[in-house]
Amino acid sequence: MTFSTLDWTIVLVFIAANLVMGWFLGRGVKTAKEFNIGSGKTPWWAIGVSVIATYISALSFLGAPAWAYSDGLAALAIHLNYPIVILGVTAFFLPFFYNSGVASIYEYQERRFGPTSRAVMSTIFLVTQGLSTGAILYATALVLQFITGIPIPWAIVAITILALIYTTMGGMLAVIWTDVFQAAVLFGGAIVIMIALFVLMPEPIGEVLANLKAAGRLSAIDLTPDPTVPTTIWSGLIGMTLFHVTVYGANQMMVQRTLGAKSIGDAKKSYLLMGYAAFPIYFLFFFIGVLAWGYYQGRPFENTNDIILQFALDSGIPGLLGILAAAVLAASMSTLSSAFNSMATASVVDFYERYFRKGASDAHYLAATRIMTLVWGAIIIVPAILYANSTGSILEVLSKIGSYFVGAKLGMYGLGFFSRHTTERGLLVGVFVGFVVIWAVATRTDIAWPWYCLIGGGATMGVGWIASRLLSGKQADWSPYSIPGQRARFEASGAPTSIDGWSTVPGRIDPRSLWLVVYLAATIAGLIALEALV
Structure with missing residues (x-):
């Protein structure tokens, strides 16, 4: 295996571009608020691309093809639900957070229930985000180890340092704009890989697709009403819809960048972009895995996460390894930078500022947030190294880990939005019992x-x-931070219920968002047609 001069040039140019952008954007950051949520002038499409790039990480670039190599397009059912998810998040979650002017979305829990529930929710976020970020670090280190021979622990440290440099300098502005650049590299790399698979396929593509269909690899719609099968249409449209609602609606890392949008409409449009883009993006990654199964004729791999790396090596195309390495670095660094920034923000706003240094200067909190960015970078190295023992799809492994915690998030926000009688003491009892129930279900x-x-x-x-x-x-009364309470507040204050055609009231669905339902139906029909027409 040779990582050529051309490959190294591609990777080094990519790294240099990120560092230069971080330095340039960091020059204008003067306050903790700018570091946490940006300038308030970022265009909605850039925020939307940043949302996409943050969640479509190296786990997707390596893990989705690995998952599809094992299970075919059936695994795509897990990701069909994004139109419904975004519809719910833009109607119920974003108006609460955007209207409040907070930097940490978990401040909502304190306003609705009390300080303990806020601390619990923020702690759950920090734990789950730390575990998932560790997985992303490992996925990227796996690439560097595969193509350069660098030991995984050293690769993990190197990647962390790179992401920390520009995140610490530029904060959220650096996160968003480097995400835009990294998204272009990521999706460009994926498209190049797919085209190369088509061109280099050992048999005519028609025969390959026919063989894939015969092997059941093109079947994405499994109607089996069996709750023990993870990739049915029912688990995708019901169970995983709720899962992804918490990922996008109750996740500091995802929501934080929208808080700096110019208006509530821009915040919602940035999320709508994800609602429309998620399916074709995930289809691309999963279809690459299916094509790889056809290319290698189902050959077993010791570690399925290596499949795309192995193809880049076997193809012999000049620069393809460099493009792949840059794409995976782009996928990883976009998520790492967002994770470091959001975890530092939650740590300072929810804990340090609230319990340790109340009333300090803005310059102090800006410095504290930068320091916490570095601290979390160091902490996350530990779970990243531990993931090295995993040989299955890292995307599936991470999804399983996240599923243990999302029920608590869903329950806390569900009760906050729709229950009149829920109080903090009762809520915390429910959270504890919910974890016990999930443990019993998972183990028994x-x-x-x-x-x-x-x-x-x-x-x-x-x-x-x-x-x-x-x-x-x-x-006796609805909390002002419930959905009915918010509606009553708007009616009593005479505040505008919509701006530029976008609802400002939590719980109201914007008419233009309903096209997402039509889009969902079209994607399901398209998957059925794909298998039928091959």
């Missing part, structure tokens, strides 16, 4: 992990409501 049953969010969230909400009634009794 064969129910597939996409259903854990529904089960955990249902347990949290049911027990939380009952415990609240027993411990605190009935509540």
